[in-house]
Amino acid sequence: MSRSKTVAIIGAGACGLVCAKVLLDDGFNHMLIYSQQPGGTLEFSDLYDGVEFASWQHIHEYLQKYADLFHITERIQFQTRVISVFKDDLKNDNIPWIIQTETIHGKKETHEFDFVIVASGLYSEPYIPIYRGQSHFAGSIVSPFDIKSHKQLVNKRIIIVGGGKCATDMATLAGRYARSCYLVFRKAHWMIPRRIMNGLLPVRILCTRALSIPFIPIPGAPYGSLFRFLHKQFPKIFTTMIDILSNDMMSIHGPNLFNDKIFIPQYSFQNIENISIIPNDFIRLKHEGHIIGKLGTIDEIIDETTIRLNSGEKLQADMIISATGYIRRFHFFSEEHTQMMGLKTLNEDITFNLYRRVIPIGIPNIAFIGFTGSLGLWMIAEVASHWISNYFLKRLKLPDSEEKMYEEIETHHTFVKKIFNRSEYDYRYYWSAPLEIYLNDMGLTLHRTSNWISEYFGIYRPERLKDLHDERKIIAETGHKPRHFYFSFKLNVILIVILIFIYLICF
Numbered sequence: 001m002s003r004s005k006t007v008a009i010i011g012a013g014a015c016g017l018v019c020a021k022v023l024l025d026d027g028f029n030h031m032l033i034y035s036q037q038p039g040g041t042l043e044f045s046d047l048y049d050g051v052e053f054a055s056w057q058h059i060h061e062y063l064q065k066y067a068d069l070f071h072i073t074e075r076i077q078f079q080t081r082v083i084s085v086f087k088d089d090l091k092n093d094n095i096p097w098i099i100q101t102e103t104i105h106g107k108k109e110t111h112e113f114d115f116v117i118v119a120s121g122l123y124s125e126p127y128i129p130i131y132r133g134q135s136h137f138a139g140s141i142v143s144p145f146d147i148k149s150h151k152q153l154v155n156k157r158i159i160i161v162g163g164g165k166c167a168t169d170m171a172t173l174a175g176r177y178a179r180s181c182y183l184v185f186r187k188a189h190w191m192i193p194r195r196i197m198n199g200l201l202p203v204r205i206l207c208t209r210a211l212s213i214p215f216i217p218i219p220g221a222p223y224g225s226l227f228r229f230l231h232k233q234f235p236k237i238f239t240t241m242i243d244i245l246s247n248d249m250m251s252i253h254g255p256n257l258f259n260d261k262i263f264i265p266q267y268s269f270q271n272i273e274n275i276s277i278i279p280n281d282f283i284r285l286k287h288e289g290h291i292i293g294k295l296g297t298i299d300e301i302i303d304e305t306t307i308r309l310n311s312g313e314k315l316q317a318d319m320i321i322s323a324t325g326y327i328r329r330f331h332f333f334s335e336e337h338t339q340m341m342g343l344k345t346l347n348e349d350i351t352f353n354l355y356r357r358v359i360p361i362g363i364p365n366i367a368f369i370g371f372t373g374s375l376g377l378w379m380i381a382e383v384a385s386h387w388i389s390n391y392f393l394k395r396l397k398l399p400d401s402e403e404k405m406y407e408e409i410e411t412h413h414t415f416v417k418k419i420f421n422r423s424e425y426d427y428r429y430y431w432s433a434p435l436e437i438y439l440n441d442m443g444l445t446l447h448r449t450s451n452w453i454s455e456y457f458g459i460y461r462p463e464r465l466k467d468l469h470d471e472r473k474i475i476a477e478t479g480h481k482p483r484h485f486y487f488s489f490k491l492n493v494i495l496i497v498i499l500i501f502i503y504l505i506c507f
Contacts, residue, residue: 005392006030008099008113010082010332012072015370015381016119017063021070022385023117025469026393032111033076034101079104082332085116090340093364099332115392118330118368125329128322129161131298138304139318144170147321153178157316159307161298162323163189165276170321172278175285182315184294188263191278193252196245203277207376210456212432214241216419219411221433222440256283262293328352328371341366342409355398355405356437358384359391362402367391376431379462380438386468387438395476396441432460443481444471451487 007028009016012035020033067073083100096112126143134141139156144166147153150173158174160167163185174181194203205211215238217223217231231238250258257263263286285291296309298320307315330338341360342353355361357372367388372380390396399405436446448464449455474482 004028004030005114006096006112007032007115007117007392008085008097008111009033009117009119010085011035011119011121011124011370012067012076013119013121013370014063014378015121015385016117017067017072018382019117019119019369019385019388020072020075021066022382022389022469023392024070024072026389028115028389028392031075032113033072034080034082034099035076035078077101077103083108084334085332086334086337090337090363097365114365116366117388118366119370120330121370122328122373123326125327126322127325127327129324131301131320133301136303137301137320139320141320141322144321144323147173150177153319155179156318157305158182158319158321159184159298159315159317160321160323161185162325163187164323164325167323168276168278168282170323171291172282172285174321175290176281180316181285181291182294182317183291184296184298184309186295186297187267188265188295189276190246190249190265191253191257191263191276191282192249194277194280196248196252198248199252204459207431207460208457209432209460211245212430214238214245215430218430218433218437219415220408220437222436222446223433253283256287260293262295353406353409355409356384356387356441358388361405365392372434374431374434376435376460379460379465380431380435382462382465383435383438383468386472387442390442390472393476395472442472443475444468445481445484445486447484447486447488450485452489452492455486 005028007023007030009020009031010033012033016033016035020031023031064073067076080101080103083102085097085099087095087097089095096114097116098110098112099116100108100110102108126145128141128143131137131141147170153174154177156178157180158178159182160170160174161184163183167183167185168191171181171183192203193199195201196203196205213227217228250264253263282291286293294309294311294313294315296311296313298307299310300308302308302314305316305318307317307320309315330343333341333343341363343360344351344353352368352371353361354368354371358369359367369384369388370377370381372384374380387396391398399408439446447455448460449458471482474480
């Protein structure tokens with residue numbers, strides 16, 4: 001870079017922090033981050049602590065430590081809200097972005113930046129539906145964000161609407177402290193236990209490349225030809241593998257979860273819309289009657305405490321917690337700019353039409369991170385941060401036409417619509433393929449260990465990504481991928497054949 005470029009990052013969650021760290025390593029030293037406080041989930045390659053299923057307190061402490069260790073904290077403007085992000089000509093990369101902000105005390109400021117990164121997160125604005133007759137309700141209707149302490153639930157009759165991860169977390173909390181807890185949901189999702197394979201292996205074993213093989217290939221991912229051939233010619237093999245995995249989960253949960261048939265998933269594990277790893281106490285609390293599942297929706301709130309479901313059943317409640325998902329929108333963009341960047345508004349929500357789910361087509365010097373819904377969001381965000389840095393540094397080779405980029409976006413939309421029946425391309429249980437798409441774009445090796453056994457059967461942990469900065473630097477300076485010894489399965493087979501041949505000749 002001829003001069004130090006200025007960068008604004010909107011959001012200091014996990015994705016905003018790791019992106020800041022990567023950009024700082026690449027020389028983007030003039031940086032400001034706008035947020036309330038560090039937040040988010042999980043861990044990165046430069047600060048790995050190995051804690052499984054950490055509490056929110058531990059996660060917060062981890063991210064605070066990460067921000068302090070890499071001198072990110074001093075670049076964060078806390079308690080600051082971004083009011084607007086704009087420039088006169090979005091397609092002109094020679095003029096800066098103008099960002100207007102407002103502090104919690106009402107102080108307004110305007111700054112100019114060369115680059116902008118939006119890291120406001122998938123889960124920043126909860127969606128709370130309007131229930132018919134809710135003006136009659138004497139209690140409170142809140143989102144999980146509003147529950148700051150279990151004391152808010154003590155001795156109350158709670159209805160939780162939703163069946164995903166957030167809903168089961170809230171149900172577990174209410175099951176411990178509330179007078180009663182009803183979990184109301186339209187359809188049962190797959191609830192993944194913390195240990196699988198008859199309880200012998202931790203669920204994180206799903207984060208091995210071997211166990212990502214059964215799922216249908218994602219378009220554009222750098223799969224091998226053998227992988228694609230087997231999926232095309234012998235799909236039943238992979239369907240059987242997925243059925244074995246799903247049957248194992250069903251057997252682990254057993255009658256304590258499924259005896260009333262309400263929590264039995266109505267869809268194949270391969271075609272799930274949602275999955276959640278349930279808290280340890282959920283099944284026990286459900287078995288003891290502290291959590292009661294109701295398959296249905298809220299039809300109407302009849303009076304101060306009575307809620308009628310669409311089945312006609314009536315429940316009594318003092319509080320309704322709507323764990324009904326999140327709205328993705330960017331209030332700091334004008335409606336015109338939102339449309340120009342491919343962020344289409346549908347029913348108050350945003351549909352992302354971004355290349356690689358990162359950059360708006362034809363609009364330079366802006367990127368979005370953390371909007372790839374996946375089991376491996378944390379690692380995908382770290383690799384995407386390197387991808388963004390390469391993009392800003394003009395090291396990234398993009399398709400030679402905007403039409404090709406739009407075609408790829410549409411292909412991914414169609415794929416996810418077919419697999420998950422969703423309009424977005426949230427990848428859900430896919431994690432290795434989205435990650436490897438970014439690695440492949442940057443010319444980096446996909447094999448992150450030294451041999452095929454650890455590569456495919458070892459848990460894909462963040463430390464595999466630790467050398468990405470150095471690898472990218474070597475490619476930028478030499479134009480060649482750094483050498484990386486990898487003892488492949490093919491090499492293993494060849495070696496065995498040679499040894500057998502030698503044995504037969506000599507003996």
